[in-house]
Amino acid sequence: MNSILTDFYKVAVENELIAALGRDKVSTSFIDRKVYSSDELVEWTCPSPDGDCDPPIADFVVWPDTAQDVVETIKIANRHRVPVIPMCGAAQNRGSILPLHGGIIIDVKSLHRIIALDTENHTVTVQAGVICNELEAFLNTQGYTMNHLPQSQHISGIGGFLSARSAGVVSTKYGKITEMVLGMEVVLPNGDIMRTKPVPNSAAGPNFNYLFMGAEGTLGVITEATFKIHLLPEARMFRSYLFPDYPAAVNAVRLIMRRGVMPAAIRISDELETQVFHKHKGSLMIAMFDGFEELCALEAKEAAGIAASLNAQDLGEKPALEWWEKKRFSVAFPSSEHPAFALPIPGFVRVNGCIDSAGSFDYLVAVQRKLRTLMGKLNMFVVSHSSHFYHTGGMIYPRFIGQLMRGPGLPAAYTEIWKQGILLSHELGGTINHHHGIGLTLARYMNLELGNEGMENFRKIKRAMDPNNIMNPGKLGL
Numbered sequence: 001m002n003s004i005l006t007d008f009y010k011v012a013v014e015n016e017l018i019a020a021l022g023r024d025k026v027s028t029s030f031i032d033r034k035v036y037s038s039d040e041l042v043e044w045t046c047p048s049p050d051g052d053c054d055p056p057i058a059d060f061v062v063w064p065d066t067a068q069d070v071v072e073t074i075k076i077a078n079r080h081r082v083p084v085i086p087m088c089g090a091a092q093n094r095g096s097i098l099p100l101h102g103g104i105i106i107d108v109k110s111l112h113r114i115i116a117l118d119t120e121n122h123t124v125t126v127q128a129g130v131i132c133n134e135l136e137a138f139l140n141t142q143g144y145t146m147n148h149l150p151q152s153q154h155i156s157g158i159g160g161f162l163s164a165r166s167a168g169v170v171s172t173k174y175g176k177i178t179e180m181v182l183g184m185e186v187v188l189p190n191g192d193i194m195r196t197k198p199v200p201n202s203a204a205g206p207n208f209n210y211l212f213m214g215a216e217g218t219l220g221v222i223t224e225a226t227f228k229i230h231l232l233p234e235a236r237m238f239r240s241y242l243f244p245d246y247p248a249a250v251n252a253v254r255l256i257m258r259r260g261v262m263p264a265a266i267r268i269s270d271e272l273e274t275q276v277f278h279k280h281k282g283s284l285m286i287a288m289f290d291g292f293e294e295l296c297a298l299e300a301k302e303a304a305g306i307a308a309s310l311n312a313q314d315l316g317e318k319p320a321l322e323w324w325e326k327k328r329f330s331v332a333f334p335s336s337e338h339p340a341f342a343l344p345i346p347g348f349v350r351v352n353g354c355i356d357s358a359g360s361f362d363y364l365v366a367v368q369r370k371l372r373t374l375m376g377k378l379n380m381f382v383v384s385h386s387s388h389f390y391h392t393g394g395m396i397y398p399r400f401i402g403q404l405m406r407g408p409g410l411p412a413a414y415t416e417i418w419k420q421g422i423l424l425s426h427e428l429g430g431t432i433n434h435h436h437g438i439g440l441t442l443a444r445y446m447n448l449e450l451g452n453e454g455m456e457n458f459r460k461i462k463r464a465m466d467p468n469n470i471m472n473p474g475k476l477g478l
């Protein structure tokens with residue numbers, strides 16, 4: 001798919017971008033445009049029947065220094081009806097930054113300043129391109145943490161995390177990034193700058209932060225944000241329990257949450273994950289408590305009482321500590337000792353995907369069981385864990401894995417697996433996505449999530465804010 005810009009317009013837009021931003025903030029080089037035009041992990045699937053077409057490629061890459069650079073870029077884009085795609089770490093892995101119609105990729109990582117640390121009022125203000133790990137490292141040197149610790153914290157940035165409503169591993173206690181942000185600065189699709197107040201809370205009308213979080217770049221470019229921060233915990237305590245099966249482990253989490261105990265992280269592996277990753281039979285729960293020593297000890301004691309009342313086996317701190325120290329950033333698959341992970345047979349390719357969703361405690365049990373059966377019929381194995389718990393339920397991360405025959409039918413077969421999984425999550429009452437977001441991959445299912453009325457209102461908002469449809473067109477089902 002090629003750019004919709006004529007060569008004449010490309011030169012006009014390039015000249016205007018260079019005049020507004022300066023030569024070294026604008027690139028038209030093929031290498032830059034190619035590198036910036038793909039997700040880290042999403043492979044381009046050509047929609048034509050013969051499979052013979054090029055992936056989409058941007059016309060320009062720009063590296064803004066300031067919100068004003070973003071304003072200038074968007075004004076030029078609007079004048080010439082050129083698409084604008086904000087990109088941060090490119091790790092959302094949903095095709096969300098593919099420049100479907102060409103246009104300008106704004107690499108927000110060049111907005112990488114930490115603007116202010118306010119230790120009296122427990123906030124930090126940063127530009128939106130700061131990589132999460134760098135922010136966390138800076139805060140740690142000052143004795144603080146943001147407590148946003150996703151597995152991808154080394155590659156993804158603040159703007160991407162906000163735009164895709166991400167969740168880190170200690171979200172059970174500290175919330176998703178949506179609960180951490182106080183105020184934001186956003187460049188709107190018409191080039192105006194809008195700011196929300198960085199106050200602890202408010203009742204003055206709607207909370208506009210929520211308009212931009214989850215919009216995945218379709219309603220503007222987030223350029224700055226202020227977040228809550230916390231003192232680094234004095235202590236961390238690790239506990240591990242083995243339950244007979246996944247429903248029993250889910251029940252334990254339900255009772256822990258009901259008791260008001262708040263582990264920073266709690267993660268349960270289903271039976272297959274417990275077997276292949278942890279070499280146990282049953283369903284493993286690992287928990288991490290943080291804060292001051294007495295608080296950790298009390299919460300760990302309460303959780304232990306609940307686990308014992310459900311006849312769980314106490315495995316001590318080792319599995320939980322090992323996960324925290326070694327495995328929480330790992331995405332490795334185990335070697336081929338289980339058929340799910342066997343090497344592909346000739347003529348087949350290994351495929352996998354993750355249908356992360358969220359719902360009530362009942363939902364978690366139902367979807368884990370039914371997805372396993374459904375995927376079994378499609379010759380896929382499902383390995384699941386649940387984490388990111390709430391008072392009313394939690395997230396489930398089912399990874400399907402298996403082999404599909406090479407050939408022209410492969411993309412359709414792969415899409416069908418996703419479709420069936422998403423439909424099941426929806427029919428059982430869950431959200432179709434908990435934290436990876438929608439992008440292109442799940443765009444066709446947005447009607448399920450928002451309903452026809454919700455989707456229509458979303459389109460109206462988009463049309464009102466972005467009448468020329470320049471902001472990340474083609475994503476989120478818009």
Ligand SMILES: Cc1cc2nc3c(=O)[nH]c(=O)nc-3n(C[C@H](O)[C@H](O)[C@H](O)COP(=O)(O)OP(=O)(O)OC[C@H]3O[C@@H](n4cnc5c(N)ncnc54)[C@H](O)[C@@H]3O)c2cc1C
Nearest residue numbers: 088089090091092150151152157159160163166167217222
């Ligand atoms: C190995 C791995 C592990 C992961 N682990 C987690 C995890 O633990 N938790 C989790 O939540 N996610 C996880 N992810 C997914 C990914 O990190 C998140 O989706 C993250 O929110 C994407 O941020 P990014 O900086 O990579 O954004 P990008 O991929 O660059 O962009 C994502 C979307 O946001 C838009 N966007 C980016 N910046 C801006 C901005 N400043 N203003 C407006 N729109 C913008 C883009 O246009 C795009 O639509 C993981 C991904 C990988 C590859």
